Amino acid sequence: xxxxxxxxxxxxxxxxxxxxxxxxxxxxxxxxxxxxxxxxxxxxxxxxxxxxxxxxxxxxxxxxxxxxxxxxxxxxxxxxxxxxxxxxxxxxxxxxxxxxxxxxxxxxxxxxxxxxxxxxxxxxxxxxxxxxxxxxxxxxxxxxxxxxxxxxxxxxxxxxxxxxxxxxxxxxxxxxxxxxxxxxxxxxxxxxxxxxxxxxxxxxxxxxxxxxxxxxxxxxxxxxxxxxxxxxxxxxxxxxxxxxxxxxxxxxxxxxxxxxxxxxxxxxxxxxxxxxxxxxxxxxxxxxxxxxxxxxxxxxxxxxxxxxxxxxxxxxxxxxxxxxxxxxxxxxxxxxxxxxxxxxxxxxxxxxxxxxxxxxxxxxxxxxxxxxxxxxxxxxxxxxxxxxxxxxxxxxxxxxxxxxxxxxxxxxxxxxxxxxxxxxxxxxxxxxxxxxxxxxxxxxxxxxxxxxxxxxxxxxxxxxxxxxxxxxxxxxxxxxxxxxxxxxxxx
Amino acid sequence: xxxxxxxxxxxxxxxxxxxxxxxxxxxxxxxxxxxxxxxxxxxxxxxxxxxxxxxxxxxxxxxxxxxxxxxxxxxxxxxxxxxxxxxxxxxxxxxxxxxxxxxxxxxxxxxxxxxxxxxxxxxxxxxxxxxxxxxxxxxxxxxxxxxxxxxxxxxxxxxxxxxxxxxxxxxxxxxxxxxxxxxxxxxxxxxxxxxxxxxxxxxxxxxxxxxxxxxxxxxxxxxxxxxxxxxxxxxxxxxxxxxxxxxxxxxxxxxxxxxxxxxxxxxxxxxxxxxxxxxxxxxxxxxxxxxxxxxxxxxxxxxxxxxxxxxxxxxxxxxxxxxxxxxxxxxxxxxxxxxxxxxxxxxxxxxxxxxxxxxxxxxxxxxxxxxxxxxxxxxx
Numbered sequence: 038x039x040x041x042x043x044x045x046x047x048x049x050x051x052x053x054x055x056x057x058x059x060x061x062x063x064x065x066x067x068x069x070x071x072x073x074x075x076x077x078x079x080x081x082x083x084x085x086x087x088x089x090x091x092x093x094x095x096x097x098x099x100x101x102x103x104x105x106x107x108x109x110x111x112x113x114x115x116x117x118x119x120x121x122x123x124x125x126x127x128x129x130x131x132x133x134x135x136x137x138x139x140x141x142x143x144x145x146x147x148x149x150x151x152x153x154x155x156x157x158x159x160x161x162x163x164x165x166x167x168x169x170x171x172x173x174x175x176x177x178x179x180x181x182x183x184x185x186x187x188x189x190x191x192x193x194x195x196x197x198x199x200x201x202x203x204x205x206x207x208x209x210x211x212x213x214x215x216x217x218x219x220x221x222x223x224x225x226x227x228x229x230x231x232x233x234x235x236x237x238x239x240x241x242x243x244x245x246x247x248x249x250x251x252x253x254x255x256x257x258x259x260x261x262x263x264x265x266x267x268x269x270x271x272x273x274x275x276x277x278x279x280x281x282x283x284x285x286x287x288x289x290x291x292x293x294x295x296x297x298x299x300x301x302x303x304x305x306x307x308x309x310x311x312x313x314x315x316x317x318x319x320x321x322x323x324x325x326x327x328x329x330x331x332x333x334x335x336x337x338x339x340x341x342x343x344x345x346x347x348x349x350x351x352x353x354x355x356x357x358x359x360x361x362x363x364x365x366x367x368x369x370x371x372x373x374x375x376x377x378x379x380x381x382x383x384x385x386x387x388x389x390x391x392x393x394x395x396x397x398x399x400x401x402x403x404x405x406x407x408x409x410x411x412x413x414x415x416x417x418x419x420x421x422x423x424x425x426x427x428x429x430x431x432x433x434x435x436x437x438x439x440x441x442x443x444x445x446x447x448x449x450x451x452x453x454x455x456x457x458x459x460x461x462x463x464x465x466x467x468x469x470x471x472x473x474x475x476x477x478x479x480x481x482x483x484x485x486x487x488x489x490x491x492x493x494x495x496x497x498x499x500x501x502x503x504x505x506x507x508x509x510x511x512x513x514x515x516x517x518x519x520x521x522x523x524x525x526x527x528x
Numbered sequence: 529x530x531x532x533x534x535x536x537x538x539x540x541x542x543x544x545x546x547x548x549x550x551x552x553x554x555x556x557x558x559x560x561x562x563x564x565x566x567x568x569x570x571x572x573x574x575x576x577x578x579x580x581x582x583x584x585x586x587x588x589x590x591x592x593x594x595x596x597x598x599x600x601x602x603x604x605x606x607x608x609x610x611x612x613x614x615x616x617x618x619x620x621x622x623x624x625x626x627x628x629x630x631x632x633x634x635x636x637x638x639x640x641x642x643x644x645x646x647x648x649x650x651x652x653x654x655x656x657x658x659x660x661x662x663x664x665x666x667x668x669x670x671x672x673x674x675x676x677x678x679x680x681x682x683x684x685x686x687x688x689x690x691x692x693x694x695x696x697x698x699x700x701x702x703x704x705x706x707x708x709x710x711x712x713x714x715x716x717x718x719x720x721x722x723x724x725x726x727x728x729x730x731x732x733x734x735x736x737x738x739x740x741x742x743x744x745x746x747x748x749x750x751x752x753x754x755x756x757x758x759x760x761x762x763x764x765x766x767x768x769x770x771x772x773x774x775x776x777x778x779x780x781x782x783x784x785x786x787x788x789x790x791x792x793x794x795x796x797x798x799x800x801x802x803x804x805x806x807x808x809x810x811x812x813x814x815x816x817x818x819x820x821x822x823x824x825x826x827x828x829x830x831x832x833x834x835x836x837x838x839x840x841x842x843x844x845x846x847x848x849x850x851x852x853x854x855x856x857x858x859x860x861x862x863x864x865x866x867x868x869x870x871x872x873x874x875x876x877x878x879x880x881x882x883x884x885x886x887x888x889x890x891x892x893x894x895x896x897x898x899x900x901x902x903x904x905x906x907x908x
Contacts, residue, residue: 108659108709117612118812135612137612137637137740138637139637140610141637141702141703141704142612142635144703146705233589301868303868303869304868305882307868308865383889398875401878429625429628432874432877433902434898434901434902438884462885
């Protein structure tokens with residue numbers, strides 16, 4: 038029965054649409070109304086002809102949107118989250134809020150286009166079914182949408198909502214879209230709908246039109262997105278579009294609608310600001326070199342399977358870290374710390390070598406403790422453990438504090454030379470570039486393929502001089518270029 | 529008739545299913561079925577996020593007018609909290625991290641559940657008008673009764689299923705949208721009960737929140753009642769009953785949730801469900817008030833901690849500690865830096881370790897700071 042009512046009324050509505058121009062002049066004065074309450078279908082139908090207009094009317098209509106029936110005889114729900122606030126513009130079908138009742142979470146969507154003028158509940162309040170949930174201020178012309186919604190309420194089925202029966206097919210479009218189509222003499226059945234369930238959107242009408250006339254119609258700035266001054270939504274300027282000359286060449290400059298976004302600095306980034314500002318106070322000097330890892334690459338290949346049989350993945354890092362520790366034994370000043378007043382140097386006994394890691398959260402620097410006591414295998418196992426913890430977000434203060442020297446393997450992502458920044462309270466840091474296969478001359482003067490990696494050291498020039506850094510680097514380099522020499526000095 | 533034809537003509541849907549009409553058992557066939565209208569779907573994935581995304585996809589994209597869809601899925605170990613719940617209140621996050629158990633937040637309401645491969649999930653999709661949870665539960669119990677007449681499984685008013693009138697074997701939750709609705713429930717067949725109970729117990733003290741609380745119940749596996757059952761047998765029985773009830777073919781369509789061609793937009797939905805902002809950030813605001821004793825060498829101190837959390841990030845933070853133990857400037861320093869940080873132990877540890885670099889270099893102070901920070905992080 039409700040279906041029949043809908044068909045009949047929409048037929049009448051269609052009749053009204055066709056006769057529209059006659060009403061424009063005469064019914065303007067009688068139009069202003071306020072407090073439009075929804076529950077009177079007959080009243081709507083009888084007064085349909087008043088609401089069809091092309092020109093916007095000054096006064097917006099404030100409509101109470103009541104919480105509709107949720108089913109299963111539920112009478113009250115708890116409001117859990119608002120997706121809109123007072124002053125926001127909403128379109129039909131936009132989500133307004135989330136309510137919960139007895140293990141069911143319900144998304145309430147808007148029935149109208151308009152501006153939210155009042156929220157009746159706060160989060161965690163109990164909302165009553167059938168009572169107002171929000172007030173939406175909508176523009177007069179859009180009221181046509183209301184009537185069909187009211188008719189919809191008894192049927193409560195969206196497929197009966199705003200359908201146009203043409204050739205036995207139902208096409209779905211909002212009243213605004215329908216009017217646009219009608220103004221441009223477009224049959225909705227000929228337009229391809231790209232909205233949900235084949236719904237015809239405003240863009241579809243404009244595309245259809247542009248194909249027909251060859252002109253690009255500028256899309257009205259979508260009022261749904263732009264936060265409005267608290268008024269009813271502006272009428273889309275379709276009437277004006279019609280006057281565009283049809284013969285203009287179809288080239289429009291793309292308009293960039295991106296906006297800058299400012300956020301306060303939070304958490305870790307704030308801490309980094311502090312750390313890096315402190316680092317800035319350290320006079321850095323850089324020292325770079327090139328390492329030939331051909332022999333190390335071969336050694337690693339041989340040892341890889343042995344490590345895997347013990348359940349540990351062996352990369353190059355354990356070698357780099359151990360070699361650094363051996364170097365620090367000869368140049369302990371690189372493993373030191375200068376106090377804040379620059380009065381005392383503390384030579385740290387443990388070599389806690391930090392490894393800069395890139396995780397999902399960003400930069401994190403866990404350290405391998407007491408490298409001076411560990412074998413290469415031990416270091417590899419510890420690195421595996423730190424990597425697993427880092428991946429699952431379980432690194433603790435023990436792993437993240439107490440570092441004395443840092444190596445950053447930025448080469449694993451890319452790069453050759455870098456300019457690393459010392460992490461206070463340390464005094465030195467190294468950045469390793471990627472390992473590349475490059476041609477080099479060997480001792481016999483022949484060109485051979487070599488595995489080359491670049492290293493970039495930075496050190497605190499207040500207590501470390503270039504010569505010290507250079508000698509340390511040379512020692513480190515010699516251990517790596519000739520891994521057998523590491524055996525001589527391994528403790 | 530007229531209504532169904534209208535949806536057959538939907539251009540978008542035709543486009544979606546164009547690439548898919550190959551083997552009927554491996555891909556999502558067009559759902560415009562002749563006679564009856566409905567389908568039975570089963571997921572090929574055991575990833576909780578992928579499966580929840582399939583539910584969302586069906587809810588958002590399929591027109592359920594005159595259709596009934598049953599979706600069967602199982603996940604590897606995961607804890608799934610309801611839409612408006614608080615994970616810190618509901619489960620033991622530390623234990624979950626250690627065991628590699630994932631945490632997911634679903635879009636339906638209700639309480640927290642533990643999923644593993646011994647648990648069957650069933651989702652009943654209908655048009656909003658046909659939403660009827662008791663009908664679905666009755667169908668499940670009917671199928672179980674036919675399978676094992678002597679087993680006593682019955683639905684309660686709270687829409688749980690109880691075994692022998694006492695043990696919960698199934699919990700229910702639902703989601704209603706503008707036109708569609710779904711009701712999903714679990715069914716404990718052969719779950720790890722020990723892990724279930726330890727993981728669903730939160731160690732958080734002093735937590736105050738308005739989030740939906742879970743109602744703990746004693747649980748039991750159907751297999752403990754009858755060891756001849758298994759997940760496969762139970763699923764078959766439910767499918768059979770469903771086909772009978774809705775007059776469908778006994779034909780299960782297998783869904784691959786990673787297939788963007790069959791389910792366009794699904795990868796984004798899966799991603800959205802995994803973001804920190806969704807899983808933790810959607811927690812209704814809450815506060816934590818607790819105190820603990822810190823000890824270093826021979827000295828000890830009582831610390832009181834008051835943290836307010838909004839959208840999963842720390843909104844306000846107050847740390848009270850005796851001045852002799854740690855200078856109050858350091859405490860305030862920590863508290864002010866925590867504001868705006870995620871209420872997350874790894875983020876907090878990362879922050880506090882970085883802050884330590886610019887603190888005065890005294891070994892004692894460093895140790896005390898670390899102890900304080902560890903304890904603060906352990907609350908999260």
